[in-house]
Amino acid sequence: MTSVSTQRILSGMRPTGRLHLGNYVGALENWVRLQDAGWTNFHMVADWHMLTTGYEHTADLQQNIWDMVLDWLAAGLDPAKSVIFVQSAVKEHAELHLLLSMLVSKARLERIPTLKEQIKDLCLDEQTISYGHLGYSVLQAADILLYRPTHVPVGEDQVPHVELTRELARRFNHVYCQERAAVFPEPEAQLTAFARMLGLDGRRMSKSLKNAIMLAEEPAAIEKLVMSAYTDPKKLRKDDPGRPQADESDGHPGCVVWEYHRKFNSGEADAIAVECRAGRLGCVADKRRLAAVMTEALAPIRERRERWANDPDAVRDVLRDGTAKAREVARETMDLVRSAMGVKSVVEPS
Secondary structure, three states, rough: OOOOOEEEEEEEEEEOOEEEEEHHHHHHHHHHHHOOOEEEEEEEOOOOHHHHHOOOOOOOOOHHHHHHHHHHHHHHHOOOOOOEEHHHHHOOOHHHHHHHHHOOHHHHHHHHHHHHHHHHHOOOOOOOOOOOHHHHHHHHHHHHHHHOOOEEEHEEEEEEEEHHHHHHHHHHHHHHHOOOOOOOOOOEEEEOOOOEEEEOOOOOOOOOOOOOOEOOOHHHHHHHHHOOOOOOOOOOOOOOOOOOOEEOOOOOOOHHHHHHHHHHHHHHHHHHHHHHHHHOOOHHHHHHHHHHHHHHHHHHHHHHHHHHHHHHHHHHHHHHHHHHHOOOOOHHHHHHHHHHOOOOOOOOOO
């Protein structure tokens, strides 16, 4: 296995614009924790991945990249500790994608669960799915392996992608590295501790479902949104016993307000659940308490975002510096790849 001097991660997001609390809880918070624990972090703006399902909609792409990077910095990613870069600015991603695509079958790609879900959601079939969409999991594998990380922080739905990445690493090392040191480590999937956050209506949090609280939301908006959150439809009056947790018998997903307390007010969450079940806590009072807690918890994020937004040159410097660092590692990896495969051009300097 290739030696890595420290534990290293590669993780990224498709740039869809401003981020919500689900993005923070599911990924960003963990990235910041790892960076502050001394890991080597590479964080990629996955702009090419936006093309796999939306190649005809690129008008807002650059603004979406900008807004997402601002939220990354606001959440606490430190450019002095984490490498923040744009995928399309590191052309080695495309080269490794091409080379790895030779090592995997079409049938294997068609078994990726998230691909099946996307095909269903987008009403596609074998006649309409694009070559790029079919192969996006190979591009994702190239994105990861290019930086030879030890771990990949992901949600449960992305674990099959990491497994494909591990398969491609093993396949490459077996085919090309039998008489030399392996080029690629087999990165491990690292699941986040609080992998999912409910939206305000009890479904998954999503901007498209209009049930999200944005990461740098203003205090007045937080209060308004929290007051609209789903609780327990059977708790009609303050003294009615409530159900903070999910109840599968009638499809109750659990009280969204209590779920948010668990995340942002963990010290009081158990006591709140007891009071709710006993009918001693009304939903309106509970929501007001939560809104105040969340406003305070998100204040440092709002403040950091405002500072970065007021200094666009500094943000551009972060991306330029991060992309330069990413290119350096990517070029080193591709030198190893080309050498192992025997495809280094005779016109290149030895």
